[in-house]
Amino acid sequence: MAQPGGAKDSLLLQLNTAKEDTAKIRLLLKVQNVYANKNYDSFYYYLSQAEALSQKLRTDWFDFYINAGYSEYYYYNNDYKKAIAYAQAGRDVAEKQNDLKLLAKSYNNLAAVYNRFGNHKYAINCILKCLDISEKTKDSISFPVRNLTASVTYYNLLQFDKAIVYAKKAYEFGKLFKNDFAIAMGLNNLSASYSQLNRLDSAIIISEQQLAFAKEQEDAVNTGYALINLCYDHFRMGNNAALASYADELTYYNRSLPDSQIIGSIRNAFALNLISQRRYDAAKIQLDSGINISLYMNNADALENLYQTGAILFYLQGKIKEGSYYAFKYDSIIRAANIKELNFYTEELETKYQTTKKENQIKLHQAQLKQQSALNYFLLACAAGLLMISVLTYRNYKHRKKLQQAKIDELETEKLLTATEAVLKGEEQERSRLAKDLHDGLGGMLSGIKHSLSSMKENLIMTPDNAQAFERSIDLLNSSITEMRRVAHNMMPxxxxxxxxxxxxxxxxxxxxxxxxxxxxxxxxxxxxxxxxxxxxxxxxxxxxxxxxxxxxxxxxxxxxxxxxxxxxxxxxxxxxxxxxxxxxxxxxxxxxxxxxxxxxxxxxxxxxxxxxxxxxxxxxxxxxxxxx
Incomplete structure (x- = not known):
């Protein structure tokens, strides 16, 4: 948790005079935590010093906390492989030490990493294990962060009512145990969940509460989150004056945010403000900047919001073709998230289960083959004086070995066919899902646009040239609907x-x-x-x-x-x-x-x-x- 400035100065003074012992490792880890959510370069510097001293003293007592620190660092630097590897290493340390409190913490860390990188089904599995262990150990001081992670997980699974329940728990436990991070992020998750349920008045009240608290704690990250949420919700409410005020304030905090993943969302908030002022060209510049940054950072959540805002920008200008492009890109992000989830979970687990089952059968037959070989060699040694018996025994051995090898080859073939079946089923399932999404999602949207344009035509007075251009737009839309249906039909007739x-x-x-x-x-x-x-x-x-x-x-x-x-x-x-x-x-x-x-x-x-x-x-x-x- 972030510490007040005075506490940081005090820790740094102690560090200057500390001896090279385990007490200094603890001190380095405390200093490292001071820079969490503030300066991850300094965070990494003190964490690496703690690791080096731990290796020098040949102690593994701090291995869990060092792995957890590196997982957090790579989490905020968008490196999934390293973040998950260090989180899993921390879990292994906790299991080796048989420390249930650390094991619960490790599952919380794993859930947080899985959440950030889109593997929500693994995340819910980990956080439920974490909460179960926390209840058994009565580790109440950990309840704020654990419930916060559960709130994020249910939010990502689109179960917003459950997300609200756990966000409230995180907030209440945060106040009880003076956990500023849980208080701020609990408020953030409450606001986001209310917004998703279209309870915008409640969402705005909670975001204003989060903003005041984050400013009091000098928490730049949660200040940025609160301002972004306020910009989004006031845009939806049509309160342009409040939107402009919060966007201006966000410009100031934009310079000091340590989490680079938030930049795309900030650009989107700026674009919404400019759209409300009908400064469409300036809004397009902010959108392009946010999209480029989010593509570079591989931030699917920010891209989803940016593409949605792009569709709004062009539809408001009556540019149907450009608006439809951004609406399609928005739909593509949703489909990509589903494919990513499928790759993370369904196909991987099904294929792994079937493959592991066949591999175990192969190992069993290989063990039987080795046992049979040993037995045959023993019989050969016992019948050394009888040539005929030796020959027959050897032939018997070769025959049995050939049969066992044939069984192994057959199982290898079955394993490959099982993997192929899983891939083919996954491919057809995905084709069917994409066809349905195209037909029901994008098809419905295009048909709605066509209906709206046709209704507008009846109520507008246009010059012959404009009328002709309008008709061409409707024809183009009809062609797009026909082409979309053809593609959907081709994917899964x-x-x-x-x-x-x-x-x-x-x-x-x-x-x-x-x-x-x-x-x-x-x-x-x-x-x-x-x-x-x-x-x-x-x-x-x-x-x-x-x-x-x-x-x-x-x-x-x-x-x-x-x-x-x-x-x-x-x-x-x-x-x-x-x-x-x-x-x-x-x-x-x-x-x-x-x-x-x-x-x-x-x-x-x-x-x-x-x-x-x-x-x-x-x-x-x-x-x-x-x-x-």
Missing amino acids: ETLVKYGLDTALKDFCAEITGSGAAKVNYQSIDMNATAISQTASVSVYRVAQELVNNAIKHGNASEVLVQLHLHQQEKLLALTVEDNGRGFDVNSLEVSKGIGWKNIQSRVDFLKGKLDIQSAQGKGTSVMIEINT
Whole structure:
């Protein structure tokens, strides 16, 4: 926690005369904490001195606090890998020492790092463990910060009612234990949660309380947070005078903020103030600056707000195309956050679980193989005088070893297929989610804009030139809606989910033919006889898509035949794609680095199917795939 100036001076005086012992390490860590949220260069300087002295004295007593300090330093310098590595090292130290209070603190630190870098599901797991241990140890002095972290976590999970409950607890415990940081940040989280629930009057009152407290404590970071929140909420309230006042005050504090992540949010607050004054060009300059800084700092939260403000800026000027661009960028940030969360959690855990399971089975068989080898060697030694018995024993050993190795190879293959399945499922799930987001989110927004423009047209008197420009804008918007729907349909065709593979392929071929790119004929035989699994249907559909696109794009084909045949007796599904294109040398696929053929091969391997390619220069291409149903 930040210390008053007098306490800092006193600690520095003590440090000048301190001996090279463990007491000096404690003193260095106290001085380091003085600079938290104020000057992280000085913070790092005293922390590294504490680490060097600890290593010199060969003591591990302070390892937890040193790791926690480095985690905090890299946390504020936006280095996720180092921040999480030091936080995990601190947890390992706490577990080794069997210190439950330190273990609770380590889980709080891990939750804080996961929160900052977007891994919210890991964060909630860590903070719930932290709160559980804190309750068991009755470590009440830690309750302010622990509840504060819980508030941040639930806020990031968009559970604002729970965020308010824990923010209030952090604030009350902060007052009880005189924890200034928990008081200020508790107020900050309360204000932000009320704002998200559109309770703007409450949000503004809390932010003003936070601002007064932060100024009293000379806390530049929380002063900046409070001013930014006040600018945002007064803009939404339409109170331009208050907005201008807080933006001017924020200009002063902008020079002394140690947390570089906040700069993009400050630029956004300045832009909102300029928009309220209709100084649109100046607002655009602030937005561009904030976006460039936030992209460099990889600050997705700030970028989300900046793109939203950009959409507002251009819509207010009647520049629909530019406003739609920023609205799309805002939507892209939301989608990117979901993808990031998926990469952090769902696919990683599912794949890791299946892979670990197969690896354990492999290790078990390898152990059995070693035991069998030892037994066979023992039998050979005992039967040294009997050549025939020795030969038979050796052959028996080789045979068993071959069987065990075959089992190991089979499990290795299953492990790769499991990983491939997880990747393919994740890809199709993400395609489906993105298609839904595009159709329901961006599609709804564009349709709403179209409706608004059409309504405006009825109530405006325009010159013929302006009317013509207005009509062109509506036509452009119609084209954008059509293109968005085409992209969404291509990502995950609705007919594939609702009506199955046969109908989806028929629609796909008809769509290609209708576009004029090539004439694609589709034939299906006995496809109504047996239901095909969703996983197999998606994979076969993607393979057919890739083969038809290759025929048109790379083979320059004018006619393509797609045939789907279900052999009931053999329980075999056959997909054939033939074209009249220029063909190619099949042997070139062995050295090809194209992603398309690799994707086709991966999907066929995943379905345990067979792939046969026939082609030659100038003679077209024929590809047949057989899959067991």
